[in-house]
Amino acid sequence: MPGLSQPNREAEILRLWESAGTLDRRAREDALLAARDRVPARLGARNLGLLALRQALFDRPWSLRAGCPACGADCGFDIHAGSLLEALEPTEPVDALTLDWRGHEVQLRPPEVEDLEAIASIDDVREASLALIARCAGGAMDFSDASAAELEAIEAQLALLDPAALVSFELSCPECSAQWSAGLDIGDTLWREVQQAAEETLLSVDALARQYGWTESEILSLSPLRRAAYLQLGDAS
Template identity: 40%
Template structure:
């Protein structure tokens, strides 16, 4: 039995409408960076993908599951900055700094076979679907973490059997629903399992691909703005002309000015 639809968008099929990710070039990177200055993390993720997938409507990107979205962001990151990601993590027990280099391909999973299902809970059938960016945008003003989780539960899960169809899921079913959401969308949370050499504690932490990629985009944007400023001052070229140069040519001209 198919789960009852709820207020949120339904992601099945959205993945098929998304083409291959294109790395951002200088001009599109600056466009994404400028727009992202006014946005939160969820909107930034969609803005980056919007520049990498210009033929895909934003609402289609917003209807992807979080794991599908983050899989595309991983592909974008690898295409722009390479397959490995240096990270620094603090030990939660002794504050020792752990330096590691992640192979991002290890986090790339195939698209989920299904993004909706029905589970049984205390005699009820519960229709569950994996959350999307649109869901996160809709619930972001819910309040604290508890209220946010309740709002997300209301959007992504409804009763299908054993009570009035479409009724809200009981609050005490939240853990079971969350487990099913994680099963439906395993790439939604990229978790690192680590061990501290200093105090021998084993711990885990989440790799936030949106935050990580955005930090790299900000760094790259600031470097680009500096290059534009220096070359414009030296040669009188416009921003458009400078950004149209390949990175190799921009660096070569900067060396000629003695500023590289």
């Protein structure tokens, strides 16, 4: 699914919306990834697949928003999914690395989607971090008395295993100049965009079908410009 023509793009968006709309978060993301013919377990590979899908479905910059943690201002920024994909693709994941934990060697593997599901119900940030590390270390060591600095160092090692697993942007608030790192949940953000685009398409199809009696496929074959013109003519009549 390199780039899709307008009717094929809208038809695919509607298909994804219809097939994934009632699924839970994990199954919904798997359904999006299946459109790329691959549903990987590793987080980085999933992010790359979702970015490639986003690039095929939406030929426009990604307009995102983040709240400033200092003053609460709503900050908007644009990214290009293709450029982000190009930046992340060369970052090859590593199968494992050896962690020196207080004189003991511990093998760490990259986190996978099942690991995140397993810790999703843990509200405490420290406990969730410990649970994730324990899973990725195969339960070989007790990290429960690790300091905050030690946990941060281990998490940094996990990030090195799969660099595309965590996507974030360094932002600066236009109101108070505070700087912070904002993470991007690619799967959730893409789904919201698919949902909004599908609903907009359905509204225009409904309006034109009522006005002119055209079928959905006939309406989807029209360019957005012609579709908008017919909607205006219908409103004016």
